[in-house]
Amino acid sequence: MKTHTDTSNKYSEKFEFSPESLAKVNDLIAQYPEGKQKSAILAILHLVQEENGWLTINAMDQVAVILGIKPIEVYEVVTFYTMFHIEPVGKHVWEVCRTGPCMLVGSDKIIEHIEKRLDIKVGETSADGLFTLKTVECLGACGYGPMFQCKGKNYEHLTTEKVDELIEQFRNEAK
């Protein structure tokens, strides 16, 4: 369970749908029977998050307008589902699985290693704004752990060496 966090100081961050994503939003809504447009909300929120990195209150309000629902209906959905970020995050969010099957094959060690290498704790963002480290519950990669997911891609069979390589790779790509 998550509780709603008041991010009023970031309220002023405006979000605007690009024409392309607005077209995608309309396609998503059109998949559902008339009057059932609210069903598209999760897909739309994923789209916004992909574009913006996280969900500002302004972005959620615009989703409400598009769907013809009250803003509170968007907030209550966003705060229920753990994939949505309601605080600013780094460029890359590493979501490391911490649940039983991954723990059996060493996820604790991997989390500790990432913390040390990036000099942050779980939940924090690195000083350069490149990485946010989160732990999540089971991502359905139990046979391929330890693992993390970043931008919808899985990085599996992790070792400390592989983590080091990935950190380098992500840093180089950012240059």
Added chain:
Amino acid sequence: MSGKKLLLENIEIPGIETFEIYRKSGGYASVEKALKTMSPDAVVEEVKKSGLRGRGGAGFSTGLKWSFLAKPEGVPRYLVCNADESEPGTFKDRYLMEKIPHLLIEGMITASYALGANQSFIYIRGEYMWILRILQQAIAEAHQHGFLGKNILGSGYDLELVVAPGGGAYICGEETALLESLEGKRGNPRMKPPFPAVKGLWGCPTVVNNVETIAAVVPIVNHGGEHYASIGIGKSTGTKLISACGNLVRPGVYEIEMGLSVEEFIYGDNYCRGIANGKKLKACVPGGSSVPILPHYLVCKTEAGQDRLMTYESLADGGFKSGSMLGSGGFIVFDEDQCVVRNTWNFARFYAHESCGQCSPCREGTGWMEKVLNRLEHGHGNLRDIDLLADINKKIEGNTICPLGDAAAWPVAAAIRHFRDEFEWHVKEPQGAQKRNYGMIEEKSTTLA
């Protein structure tokens, strides 16, 4: 056991994820057969004959579930595929959808026809976003070739398929929570009755089936229900996908014939090839994190000394005293170095995190269990905590709208039942307990130094 495969038979064929290769390999035959030669009721009849049981974990008869679907005049009916695979230890549906997506699409078309649905949904967990795109691609291909849309194969039957993502909530694998989520709301489970078969998606009659269940409809229609029922043992018919993980030489997804022995599955060359790093088996959770843990001496044999088999009945043999459940097929194996207390705490934390918060016994109880187990694991517990856990357990079990409460309570109860000495040891010798390499050793306290 001949190792017969019904779902993954063609999975190694290069390009099987494309319509062209899938079709060349005999794909979409069940759609042709059903739409051209069978009535919808005849398809339901075959599924009933097959003895197919829900592959998501509950094991309820699929044919029966389908026959409960209400059919009022002028009201749309829906088929919803539950692809919200989130049960720790379970990754079989992911494998199927990723490697052979058209099998699910084919199953969806045939099953939707049987149920009279003209729009069907696949609700897939948000963390499987890349698979969502694979499925959308498969749907687009099926459309191009006339297997979806209006008047499919000239039969007069219309169907549209929609893939909808979740947002990261285990509870949405519960069918009524899934429907709430599909309606764009928080995933709070609904009171039953009314069951989804009467009032489901948007208040209309709805069937919710697991990915593997829907895929199994394909071989059932192709070869007949009786053929499917001839595989397996007793009321556990057909094949089952098992996702094996934990400390195994070869973890992964295997299609097994129901009735394979657990011993063969763990140690056999065609399956997991034993425990990794030459270690010994300590315990096993055979059906996803929600089912009771089995100590090593109850994994391959039942309490009565019979071979334990991969069937709904044999894995449950002995009830909750000495048995477990087939569940979702998430087969988690622990080697001798693993700490049962730590794992029980880990799973308790999972349920506390995933409780939707609707029912007090679950919302509060899962949090309590997590706290008590946390202090036990970290050496701050006392012996009364063990009974306190049992007490919390009883207050959750059966007192919640959905089964998440039970799923949180059962594994804790089972862990204490079989590994009570390990819990006590965490209280009496917390320093030694941190070393954890005690799993199978008889004289625990003497081996600490």
